[in-house]
Each structure stands twice: as structure tokens, then as C-alpha cells.
Amino acid sequence: MANEEPKTVPQQIIMKGGDGPLSYAKNSSLQKGVVDATKGMIIHAIANNLDMDKFCSQSSSQTFRIADFGCSIGPNTIFSMQNIIQALEQKHHENNHGNSPTILEFQLFFNDHSTNDFNTLFKSIPPSWPYFVAGVPGSFYRRLFPKSSIHIGHSSNALQWLSKVPQEVVDCKSPAYNDGSIYCRGIEKEVTKAYIAQFEKDMESFLNGRGEELVNGGLMVILMGGVPNGIPLSHTAIGKFYDLFGSCLLDLTNKGLVNEEKVKSFNLPLYFPSAKEVKELIERNGRFSIESMNEITEQLKRGQPLPSAQNCISHVRAGFEGLIKDHFGTEIVDEFFACYAKKHLQSGFVFGDNGVDNTLMFMILKRI
Ligand SMILES: C[S@@+](CC[C@H](N)C(=O)[O-])C[C@H]1O[C@@H](n2cnc3c(N)ncnc32)[C@H](O)[C@@H]1O
Numbered sequence: 126m127a128n129e130e131p132k133t134v135p136q137q138i139i140m141k142g143g144d145g146p147l148s149y150a151k152n153s154s155l156q157k158g159v160v161d162a163t164k165g166m167i168i169h170a171i172a173n174n175l176d177m178d179k180f181c182s183q184s185s186s187q188t189f190r191i192a193d194f195g196c197s198i199g200p201n202t203i204f205s206m207q208n209i210i211q212a213l214e215q216k217h218h219e220n221n222h223g224n225s226p227t228i229l230e231f232q233l234f235f236n237d238h239s240t241n242d243f244n245t246l247f248k249s250i251p252p253s254w255p256y257f258v259a260g261v262p263g264s265f266y267r268r269l270f271p272k273s274s275i276h277i278g279h280s281s282n283a284l285q286w287l288s289k290v291p292q293e294v295v296d297c298k299s300p301a302y303n304d305g306s307i308y309c310r311g312i313e314k315e316v317t318k319a320y321i322a323q324f325e326k327d328m329e330s331f332l333n334g335r336g337e338e339l340v341n342g343g344l345m346v347i348l349m350g351g352v353p354n355g356i357p358l359s360h361t362a363i364g365k366f367y368d369l370f371g372s373c374l375l376d377l378t379n380k381g382l383v384n385e386e387k388v389k390s391f392n393l394p395l396y397f398p399s400a401k402e403v404k405e406l407i408e409r410n411g412r413f414s415i416e417s418m419n420e421i422t423e424q425l426k427r428g429q430p431l432p433s434a435q436n437c438i439s440h441v442r443a444g445f446e447g448l449i450k451d452h453f454g455t456e457i458v459d460e461f462f463a464c465y466a467k468k469h470l471q472s473g474f475v476f477g478d479n480g481v482d483n484t485l486m487f488m489i490l491k492r493i
Pocket residue numbers: 138139140153156157160194195196197198201202236237238241263264265266280281282283286287288444
């Protein structure tokens with residue numbers, strides 16, 4: 126139909142469910158590296174920025190409610206929650222010299238899209254875990270909890286996912302049409318402008334939602350991917366990865382296995398901001414103070430061995446199979462990832478060792 130809007134990739138990205146060899150649960154050690162690298166920073170941030178006495182005064186028990194936004198299937202969300210609980214218990218113990226009349230209880234909320242495999246996540250929780258847990262399906266770009274009900278919010282490796290691909294970038298009549306690429310390279314001015322506008326809108330929605338839900342003085346811990354200030358994504362390791370990824374679609378088109386129009390209407394709903402951009406958005410929103418903001422790539426690199434090629438390939442499939450399947454159909458999935466694996470091995474690509482380093486932003490925000 127002439128006036129039909131081009132179809133963009135689905136609004137809900139889905140990490141591969143279950144706990145099989147190709148699942149996100151078995152292929153998220155790169156993201157776990159990020160979670161591990163920031164454990165000490167979380168303990169430090171809670172010790173220095175959370176006024177626990179304000180919440181614990183006089184009562185015999187106090188429930189801390191903690192929410193993980195974009196939890197996926199695990200196991201990283203479990204580690205993150207444990208790190209936060211450890212930090213709260215440690216601070217409570219130190220505040221009271223191990224002698225508090227107040228018993229702490231913890232209620233943990235796991236948020237992700239309704240299509241996330243929550244069953245696998247809940248099955249992986251040890252039956253003896255002494256916490257109250259609940260799943261909260263829905264986009265974190267809207268309200269998910271009652272007003273002032275959450276003490277600590279957490280989100281890792283999730284906020285670079287946009288709520289949708291900006292429509293203009295897949296509209297061949299628009300000046301922002303992203304011809305020849307599947308992501309925001311950070312070079313084409315109009316394309317970049319469209320992605321930035323979507324990112325700003327989404328961040329504003331996220332901050333507004335959490336601004337309502339967090340108690341006054343509550344903390345939001347955010348870990349997200351980004352770029353060094355002034356560096357386009359295409360010059361970074363992640364950009365090089367998307368180039369490789371996108372080239373497989375072209376190969377399959379040349380082989381006649383994928384429709385060219387379908388490829389042209391495919392863009393990734395992802396934006397990697399600089400710390401400067403994120404800082405400005407948080408300040409403009411005004412609901413949170415920035416207690417700390419660090420870029421921790423170098424620390425991560427020092428602490429982590431580089432992943433093997435096979436490991437990288439499995440991670441890519443666990444993260445992106447859902448998008449490919451949704452847009453191009455199930456029948457193309459194996460062929461696409463076989464092509465990706467071949468090119469990956471030929472190119473010698475290794476995450477963490479190609480192009481300019483990407484940034485990992487670690488932020489502690491306080492609800493004011
Ligand atoms: C790469 S995974 C990260 C999972 C986990 N936090 C970690 O660090 O391993 C990103 C997760 O964010 C979720 N996500 C992305 N956009 C979302 C949204 N708007 N609302 C809720 N979850 C979202 C995805 O479904 C996915 O499970």
C-alpha cells in the first residue's frame with residue numbers, strides 16, 4: 126500500500142529465554158563483568174548516599190523495596206540485587222554497631238517487558254532465598270509502581286535500548302533516512318538528530334517514572350553503555366560490531382534469502398550517549414541529584430580477560446536473535462547467525478579490543 130508506514134523493528138526487544146546453551150542466562154558473562162566491576166562502587170554509594178536512619182527509625186522492622194529495571198532472565202539481576210542487599214545490611218550493621226532493634230526485610234521487584242522469560246528467572250531463584258520477590262512486566266518508560274514506594278532502583282545494560290526506532294530513519298523520503306546502515310553511527314547529522322530526540326524523550330519518561338516511584342532520598346543506580354564525549358559510535362568497538370552484524374543482512378540479500386526492502390526498514394532501537402548528554406538530561410529533568418557519575422571502561426578492562434570469539438558469537442545470538450526473528454522471520458535465523466559467526470571469526474573481532482573503547486557509565490542518582 127502506498128501510504129503504509131514502513132515497519133520498524135518490534136517495540137519489545139527480547140533476550141533469548143530458557144537456560145539452554147544459546148540462552149541469555151548462559152550467555153551474559155560480558156554483562157556480568159559490568160555488574161561485578163561495580164559491586165564495590167554500589168556498596169560505597171549506599172554507605173555514603175543513603176540515609177538509612179530516616180527509614181529505620183523506631184520501628185521493629187523495616188522493609189526495603191528494591192527494583193531492577195530491565196532485569197532480563199538472570200543470573201545477573203540476582204547478583205545485582207544481592208550486591209544491593211549486602212550494601213544495605215552492611216550499612217545497617219555499621220550504623221548500629223551490630224546492635225539494631227530494627228530487623229530489615231527486603232522486597233525485590235524484577236521488571237522487564239512482558240515477553241521476557243520470567244519463568245526461567247524465577248525458577249533460578251534459590252528456594253531458601255530469604256527475600257520477597259515479584260515480577261513487574263511492562264516498559265520502564267512508563268510508571269510501574271505506586272508513588273514513593275521504592276527505596277532503591279537499579280538498571281544495568283538496559284537504558285541504551287530505546288522504546289522504538291525513530292520512524293524517520295526508515296522512511297526513504299525523510300532527510301533522516303538511514304541509508305546503508307542499521308544503527309545510529311553518530312556521523313550522519315539528521316539520523317543522529319532523530320536518534321537523539323528519541324533517546325531524550327525516553328530518558329525523560331524513565332526519569333519521570335522513577336521520580337514518582339522512588340521515596341524521597343531513595344537512590345537510583347544506573348549502569349549503561351555509552352561513547353566517550355565527541356566520539357561517534359561507528360568509531361568504537363560496538364560500532365564495528367554493528368557494521369559486521371549489518372553486513373550479514375546484505376550478504377543474505379545478495380543471496381536472495383532476505384528481501385531488500387525488509388533490510389532497508391531494519392534499524393536497531395539503540396542509542397549510546399556520552400556522559401555529558403546523560404548529565405544534561407538528568408539536570409534538565411530536575412527530579413534527581415547526581416551523587417556520582419563515573420566512566421569505568423579502563424577498570425573493567427584491567428579486571429577482565431578478553432572473551433573468546435565463540436563466547437562473543439553466543440552472546441550476540443542470545444541478545445539479538447529475538448530482533449532478527451521478529452523482523453525477518455524464524456526461517457532466516459540460523460542462516461543469519463551462521464553468517465555472523467563466520468564473519469566474526471574471519472575478522473578476528475573481539476569485544477573490548479576493537480576500535481575506541483566504549484564507555485560504561487556508572488551513576489548514582491538521589492531522589493530530591
Ligand atoms: C542486555 S539485557 C540486560 C539484563 C541485565 N540487567 C544485565 O545486566 O545482564 C537488557 C534488558 O533490558 C530489557 N529492556 C529493554 N528495554 C526495556 C524497557 N523499555 N522496559 C523494560 N525492559 C526493557 C530487555 O528486555 C533486556 O532484558
